[in-house]
Amino acid sequence: QEQEQEQEQEQEQEQEQEQEQAQGQEQDQEKEEAADGRTSSSSRKRLRVKGRGKSGQTSVGCTIVGNDVRYVPASLAPVLKLREARFNEMLGHVGCRLGIQSRLLLVTEPLGMPAEARRDRLSSIFEQTKVSHVLVGPDVLFAAARSGKLPGDADYPNLIVSLSTSAACIVPLDGAGRPVWSATYTVPWGAASMADHLARTVSEAAHPSVRHFITETLARFLLRTEASVATSEAAYGDVVAARSSDDGRVVLQLPYEEPPVVTPEEAAAEEERAAERRAAARARMAAMREAARVKNHETAVADLARVVADWTATATLRATKAKTRAPLAPQLRRLADRAARTSSPDDPKPPSFFLPAQVAAELDEWEAEAEAAAADEDWSLLEVPEAELDEEAKKEAARLRAKRAIAAAAAASAEARRARAARAAEEEAAIR
Incomplete structure (x- = not known):
């Protein structure tokens, strides 16, 4: 019994020493991370907190996986117009997941710009970033919203960066490649400077992978903006001609659908049907008013x-x-x-x-x-x-x-x- 007690005491002492060493290593790591501008351990712990969205539903808790996690550097915070503390707090609030993947999908809305400017933009994107695909067309987010999945390879990226003439849209994807529309964010800068700044930031970030990210307002903003943009097959052709395929990266083009042609006879028939519907609605309203009058009388x-x-x-x-x-x-x-x-x-x-x-x-x-x-x-x-x-x-x-x-x-x-x-x-x- 005395030997067993001595062994237990030795084990307790060893555990205390290991804990002290672990605490010291963690403090050193926090100092290094603070010097490098990365998220500290205390911030990581805060990321585990579950939050509540506007609808009152509890969001998904954060997932931290050992030493394989690459945290978002502090240099990404000013790009998203957020301080580092506010950025980490928002990540924990919406249940953001951080990973080590670096595949990005850039969506461009090139309409309304000269063809040369569109070619320069795509060339800049391919040269300065590590994107794997570029999806072309103003209706790409509409198509993704309708189908629930983006077209392309089975190996989906985990983040979309959509560059338009007025703003940059950051849309995360879940594990199945479906856009998370309730977690989008916009960077409202000018078109040229926005593309360069975002490309430089993505290049500086070692592993920029943010999922389930940030607010619901951008999806509405983007859809409302893109709804007023006219599409044309020529614009698609200009963008596809500007793609760079020498390094294996591709440009995916959505099929262009011509609007249906309406003949004068069909237009007249539709107008007659609309007049009949209006007359029926007026008759229903008159009947409702008459019934109310009779009841009141x-x-x-x-x-x-x-x-x-x-x-x-x-x-x-x-x-x-x-x-x-x-x-x-x-x-x-x-x-x-x-x-x-x-x-x-x-x-x-x-x-x-x-x-x-x-x-x-x-x-x-x-x-x-x-x-x-x-x-x-x-x-x-x-x-x-x-x-x-x-x-x-x-x-x-x-x-x-x-x-x-x-x-x-x-x-x-x-x-x-x-x-x-x-x-x-x-x-x-x-x-x-």
């Missing part, structure tokens, strides 16, 4: 019948007749107006059509009485603060407030009735 008539029944029931309550009819009078006027507005356009009806004759006469009489009573009433008591009134005065003030509310409702109803009568007279005069 039925609802207004039903509500008016209910209020008329309540109005008639108050005739037996002589003592409280004025008080109970006060809230019903404006409802009768409003519902009668609604029923008139929603009546059939072919046979419009006035508001009085929907009110029984007796109810209409009683309503007019009630409004006239309420207005007359309000004109003869002394409202000065309501101007006195309630704290200065005795009990009898408070009761009288409450009676006056109720009466003034009734008078206000009656006045509003009578004013609306007079306005409707004036409009009807104007319409009749205009018709005459």
Whole structure:
């Protein structure tokens, strides 16, 4: 047992020594990496953190594989308009994977430039970079988005650099060669300087391989930009003629598709079909509006019948007749107006059509009485603060407030009735 304990103690001491040596080596390595401008070990650990994208879904965690990993040098950060700390943070946020492959696929959109300038650009790309393929054509990203895979060899690169006249597009590819559209980035520089600067940066980077990289905005930007570019077979021919095949690298050309030719007869038939579709849409909208009008009219008539029944029931309550009819009078006027507005356009009806004759006469009489009573009433008591009134005065003030509310409702109803009568007279005069 003593021997076993001694052996365990020796093993623990050896493990502690190994850990101290490993820590010392790691510190030395961090110093060397800091001197070389590479990502430190602490930054590597941060890359393992999973993040959340805009949609709320957890992104893929970073994968670190032993000593085979080549980290992105600090010289690449200013090219992407990011500081090194921000660059590493974004890599960890989107679950970026770093690898040792250096195959790049450069996509050029040469339209809108002279043929000589396009040839110079391709020559510069082949001379200053280690790209394996150049894919030509403004519709290449559209084709990749439709098919889910880029055309070409089975040995796909892991990064696309798309050079257009306004910006450079960096699109990563997954292991199957499919573009990761949600992880694109743009470098908005001028065409010539952008191509040279990007080519020089790619050459300086030993192993520039970044996957699942950065934002969603570039895909929308690029597709929106390329949608306005016209294609022509001659432009494709100029670019293909500029390729360099002496070193084994090739230029892939997408097949050019001519737009379909439309004859005048086909155009006329299409216009007729469009007119029929528009007429059908107008008919559907008219039917929907008519159904809504009928429904609103039925609802207004039903509500008016209910209020008329309540109005008639108050005739037996002589003592409280004025008080109970006060809230019903404006409802009768409003519902009668609604029923008139929603009546059939072919046979419009006035508001009085929907009110029984007796109810209409009683309503007019009630409004006239309420207005007359309000004109003869002394409202000065309501101007006195309630704290200065005795009990009898408070009761009288409450009676006056109720009466003034009734008078206000009656006045509003009578004013609306007079306005409707004036409009009807104007319409009749205009018709005459």
